[in-house]
Amino acid sequence: MHEESDAGALVPAVLQHDEAASRELVRRLHPLVAKLVRSHRPRRAAEEDLCQMIFIKIFQKLPQFSGKVPLEHWVSRVAINTCLNQIQSEKVRPELRYADLSEEEAAVVQNLAATPDELAPGLSLASRDLVEHLLAALKPRERLVIDLFYLQELSMAEIQERTGWNVPLVKVRAFRARQKMREQLARITARGTR
């Protein structure tokens, strides 16, 4: 974390095309970019290819970095926008069917329908998989807001910082996305409990 926060100090040298500084910048920012790609990657893109694409964009746009915000925030925004554009290029958003669920995911659906209690901690991974399936049917921006707000549990201010959207827009997108997921889950639950 300390290393990441120092990454901004390398920018002037990188802008002078200093090779060692450029390599060091890639090394320090890779964990952050890889984490963002893991959270927001499109289904058909390879993680490494997407990371590479993001880094090239970062280097190309680096002269535009004003230094008013931490470098990591600026990099996050570039990475997220690149992922969103990639997801947008994947036009097909298939609807999830009960038959597509794994055994564990089906158990989560059954559990949600059977009891109003919180899900057991042992089901959290299956829940995450089920949520990812539900997210795949949403628009890229809706997917992003659900991930940032509900899964990463970021505050509105943090989401605003990372996406550049204002707070009312974040709230509206989160509400709509959650509603779509809720309807989809209800359809799956209805089929699964018939």
Add this chain to the structure above:
Amino acid sequence: MKNRSASIDRLLRSAAAAPAEPIPAMPFGFDTRVLAQWRATWPNDPATVIRLLRRVMFLALALIVLASAGAYRELHQGDEPFGNEYAIADSAIGGVMDQ
């Protein structure tokens, strides 16, 4: 309706509690690939052109110095002017051939 809404919230809470997947280490040669691709996008970068011109200039300067040193040595070598019989013979033969 309320129950359905609660279901999605419980599902999201449970998903948020899932342990984060480990972040993969940077693949070998990744930085080299990124920098190579970045460099490929610099066609009109003035800094690159200046660096190239500077290298060419140093190389040319080094050649001039070497050539000058060689010529100076040639001029001041031995008693005979141009001191190289081969050069004189070559020049003479060249003159005959031209005629």
